[in-house]
Amino acid sequence: MTENSTISIIGLGYVGLPLAIHLAKHYTVTGFDINQSRIDELTEGFDRTGEIETSVLRNSTLHLTSDKAELSGHNVHIVTVPTPVDSNNTPDLTPVKMASETVGSFLKKGDIIVYESTVYPGVTEDICGPILAKCSGLECGKDFFLGYSPERINPGDKEHTVDNITKVVAGQTPEVAQTLKSIYGTMNGDKIFLAKNIKTAEAAKVIENAQRDINIAFVNEIAVIFQKLGISVYDVLEAAGTKWNFLNFQPGLVGGHCIGVDPYYLAHCATATGHDPKVILSGRSTNEAMSKAVSNAIHNTILARNPDIQQPRTLILGLTFKEDVPDLRNTKVTDIVHDLKELGHEVDIHDSMADPLEAKQFFDIDLKPSLETAEPYDCVIGAVPHSGYKELTNINIQQIIKANGLIADMKGMWRDRRFDNGYGYWCL
Numbered sequence: 001m002t003e004n005s006t007i008s009i010i011g012l013g014y015v016g017l018p019l020a021i022h023l024a025k026h027y028t029v030t031g032f033d034i035n036q037s038r039i040d041e042l043t044e045g046f047d048r049t050g051e052i053e054t055s056v057l058r059n060s061t062l063h064l065t066s067d068k069a070e071l072s073g074h075n076v077h078i079v080t081v082p083t084p085v086d087s088n089n090t091p092d093l094t095p096v097k098m099a100s101e102t103v104g105s106f107l108k109k110g111d112i113i114v115y116e117s118t119v120y121p122g123v124t125e126d127i128c129g130p131i132l133a134k135c136s137g138l139e140c141g142k143d144f145f146l147g148y149s150p151e152r153i154n155p156g157d158k159e160h161t162v163d164n165i166t167k168v169v170a171g172q173t174p175e176v177a178q179t180l181k182s183i184y185g186t187m188n189g190d191k192i193f194l195a196k197n198i199k200t201a202e203a204a205k206v207i208e209n210a211q212r213d214i215n216i217a218f219v220n221e222i223a224v225i226f227q228k229l230g231i232s233v234y235d236v237l238e239a240a241g242t243k244w245n246f247l248n249f250q251p252g253l254v255g256g257h258c259i260g261v262d263p264y265y266l267a268h269c270a271t272a273t274g275h276d277p278k279v280i281l282s283g284r285s286t287n288e289a290m291s292k293a294v295s296n297a298i299h300n301t302i303l304a305r306n307p308d309i310q311q312p313r314t315l316i317l318g319l320t321f322k323e324d325v326p327d328l329r330n331t332k333v334t335d336i337v338h339d340l341k342e343l344g345h346e347v348d349i350h351d352s353m354a355d356p357l358e359a360k361q362f363f364d365i366d367l368k369p370s371l372e373t374a375e376p377y378d379c380v381i382g383a384v385p386h387s388g389y390k391e392l393t394n395i396n397i398q399q400i401i402k403a404n405g406l407i408a409d410m411k412g413m414w415r416d417r418r419f420d421n422g423y424g425y426w427c428l
Helices: 016-022 035-041 056-058 093-104 121-137 174-188 198-229 232-238 262-272 279-289 290-305 334-340 354-361 393-397
Strands: 006-010 026-034 063-065 075-078 113-114 144-150 167-171 192-194 313-317 347-349 377-383 401-407 424-427
Touching: 006 016, 006 093, 016 026, 016 174, 035 063, 035 192, 063 093, 063 401, 075 093, 093 113, 093 121, 113 121, 113 174, 121 144, 121 198, 144 174, 144 198, 167 198, 174 192, 198 232, 198 262, 198 279, 262 279, 279 290, 290 334, 290 377, 290 401, 313 334, 334 347, 393 401
Parallel strands: 006 026, 006 075, 026 063, 075 113, 113 144, 167 192, 313 347, 313 377, 377 401, 401 424
Antiparallel strands: 144 167
């Protein structure tokens, strides 16, 4: 079947677009997204995620559409929609359910539906399968078949791209698994791991990010402890990192659409079985509390240097959830903004990567168009280590801050600098 496979990709974000581009080098591929403006931009050769270059987009054979009717001629459908949590941190399966309904509306006998969205074990077979069957009138496991291949996209990472990493693949039957192994293998040199079954593949994905979350939580906790002891956690980690088996995790805010979300999927699944996921939720709790710990530490340092200050003017550098990407989804920098405003700060935000329209739409934040300011700030916070911020000279930084102001370096990107006398420097 592999030779005759034609593929549709449902969802063209950070996961779906690179996958579609690479598969289109070997198969007939149609990329579908419900956002017409996204389709228009991609058609013009512009990828706002920054993952695919214009020349690659324009030279690709990938067909782009927002019309689901154009997907019916394909026989392999790959769903790459997001799986967020709601305000109560409960898994929100609405996008994946809607995508299943879309696919189910044109499903035909013999089709394979693969899910790449991060879910807890059982979602593909117990939730998506029945939706596909109901919408298509076909029988799951007989007329059409399920597959799962968890995404491992790391936004902004040009090394671990979808065509270079190992892909975990699972199928509803051994034959389906082999078909998917062949399809995915064409784009990544056959670096395929066949999982025992779909639930195993789902579980493998959800623990990958939960593990990172827990490790970061440990480093965040010791960062808070060492702050109180007057020790830089970065100095400690540098020393400890000389041991061969010490794990290199860095402190900071844990946002984005993976690490800050996926542990809640695992916790939800655990709770449903009657198990209390203490470690998983403890890690989440520690990381969620980090923004307030940082905000309070910076605020108290400002007051210690200038007890008479009433309303500190603070500039935050960076709003996206991580460095050198434009993605604002689930950014925790907004928590810093909220906390500082509650503490009486007048806060401005600059981000060299973020889309100002998205910042306004999602958070009602008006990004500063440049670092120029008529009145210097009491505090400048390096929140996201974009390359442009790392490259700022001491003079660049000191020009936008008062002579006795505080330079707060959340990610330690300027920790090897020596600033002129009078300036304060704070770092985790």
